[in-house]
Amino acid sequence: MSQKIKVGIVGGTGYTGVELLRLLALHPNVQLHAITSRKEEGMKVAEMFPNLRGKVDLAFSTPENAALTECDVVFFATPHGVAMAQAQELLDAGVKVIDLAADFRLQDTAVFEKWYKMPHGCPDILKQSTYGLVEINREKIAQSKVIGNPGCYPTTVILGLAPVLEKRLVEIDHIVADCKSGVSGAGRKAEVGTLFSEASDNFKAYGVSGHRHHPEISEQLSKLAGAEVGLLFVPHLVPMIRGMLSTIYVKIKPDALATDFQKLYEERYANEQFIDVMPAGSLPETRSVRASNQLRIALHRPGNGDTLVIVVVQDNLVKGAAGQAVQNMNVLFGLAENTGLNHVAVLP
Numbered sequence: 546m547s548q549k550i551k552v553g554i555v556g557g558t559g560y561t562g563v564e565l566l567r568l569l570a571l572h573p574n575v576q577l578h579a580i581t582s583r584k585e586e587g588m589k590v591a592e593m594f595p596n597l598r599g600k601v602d603l604a605f606s607t608p609e610n611a612a613l614t615e616c617d618v619v620f621f622a623t624p625h626g627v628a629m630a631q632a633q634e635l636l637d638a639g640v641k642v643i644d645l646a647a648d649f650r651l652q653d654t655a656v657f658e659k660w661y662k663m664p665h666g667c668p669d670i671l672k673q674s675t676y677g678l679v680e681i682n683r684e685k686i687a688q689s690k691v692i693g694n695p696g697c698y699p700t701t702v703i704l705g706l707a708p709v710l711e712k713r714l715v716e717i718d719h720i721v722a723d724c725k726s727g728v729s730g731a732g733r734k735a736e737v738g739t740l741f742s743e744a745s746d747n748f749k750a751y752g753v754s755g756h757r758h759h760p761e762i763s764e765q766l767s768k769l770a771g772a773e774v775g776l777l778f779v780p781h782l783v784p785m786i787r788g789m790l791s792t793i794y795v796k797i798k799p800d801a802l803a804t805d806f807q808k809l810y811e812e813r814y815a816n817e818q819f820i821d822v823m824p825a826g827s828l829p830e831t832r833s834v835r836a837s838n839q840l841r842i843a844l845h846r847p848g849n850g851d852t853l854v855i856v857v858v859q860d861n862l863v864k865g866a867a868g869q870a871v872q873n874m875n876v877l878f879g880l881a882e883n884t885g886l887n888h889v890a891v892l893p
């Protein structure tokens with residue numbers, strides 16, 4: 546592609562917005578055209594985020610003044626409900642939309658309205674949108690104009706289970722997903738729960754009786770399994786900034802006990818450059834993916850019994866949000882999927 550893709554970002558001051566800027570500033574096929582913040586209008590991006598000094602020369606505009614309709618694609622790194630209010634105008638102007646929030650993730654508007662406590666503003670656009678998990682929906686994404694970028698927890702659980710669900714090798718009535726996220730998952734807005742003195746040196750479960758990612762994960766797992774799954778999903782907040790680790794427990798069907806699961810996962814993901822199936826028995830660590838678009842999976846079968854334990858790690862802000870969104874953009878515009886996404890994780 547010789548001409549650069551003109552990119553707009555709505556919500557450039559949040560954690561996923563600044564992560565999009567970090568990735569897109571060095572993307573060889575991208576020209577950053579517009580970036581919004583209502584509170585920081587007029588402020589130079591690089592004054593606010595010194596890591597972008599010398600790399601991004603834009604200033605924040607309000608969404609109304611940001612020339613978003615001149616873009617080829619607009620990313621929404623905003624709270625739920627913002628993209629759905631602006632999508633039609635952008636589509637009318639021929640602009641593609643990638644929403645990092647949940648406006649275009651759940652196919653059933655009644656389920657959306659129950660969990661997000663707002664009416665869905667554009668059910669017709671939702672019908673034409675695609676759930677942006679490239680490793681599952683690559684061909685459909687390439688033909689789409691609106692992408693619902695997956696939630697962070699759902700990315701780990703769906704990719705962790707896809708190979709066994711597609712092949713119908715496990716019982717689906719009681720899948721357990723025990724998931725842990727760093728504090729950046731809660732966003733940059735000021736909240737008591739994410740204060741240093743509240744979140745550091747502490748570890749807690751939350752959303753045990755219901756979390757809005759539950760219906761998203763269930764919907765996608767049920768599609769893969771071809772039947773309704775029973776899912777127990779418990780998220781936890783761990784005292785680190787970035788990173789997510791999900792441990793998933795499934796019971797192997799009696800007639801599938803002889804399956805070589807390691808081989809199955811290696812074959813399913815052989816051509817997926819962002820998914821690393823680690824050697825059997827490995828213990829993935831969040832730092833092995835920090836600041837990269839990589840997701841690592843390791844399989845365990847304690848006592849060689851009938852439980853398959855799947856451990857998945859990702860950086861919640863990269864493969865769990867901004868990196869996945871750039872991967873979707875690359876597919877939408879026919880670019881090599883790893884363009885601008887070849888970062889190696891940061892150790893220690």
Ligand SMILES: NC(=O)C1=CN([C@@H]2O[C@H](COP(=O)(O)OP(=O)(O)OC[C@H]3O[C@@H](n4cnc5c(N)ncnc54)[C@H](OP(=O)(O)O)[C@@H]3O)[C@@H](O)[C@H]2O)C=CC1
Nearest residue numbers: 556557558559560561582583584622623646730732733866
């Ligand atoms: N953090 C994470 O790990 C993940 C986050 N997500 C999702 O991505 C989205 C962004 O998350 P995150 O970056 O953490 O959020 P933040 O709360 O950190 O940032 C929100 C951004 O949106 C802007 N904004 C807020 N309200 C509006 C509005 N009504 N119209 C236009 N802009 C608005 C804010 O700027 P201003 O108010 O100045 O306009 C700010 O730049 C959320 O929907 C989140 O659920 C998805 C996966 C992972």
Ligand SMILES: CC(=O)N[C@@H](CCC(=O)OP(=O)(O)O)C(=O)O
Nearest residue numbers: 645646696697726727728730731
């Ligand atoms: C640690 C933490 O608080 N994580 C967030 C989830 C991450 C996220 O932003 O997901 P959505 O895009 O679906 O909102 C939470 O549990 O609400």
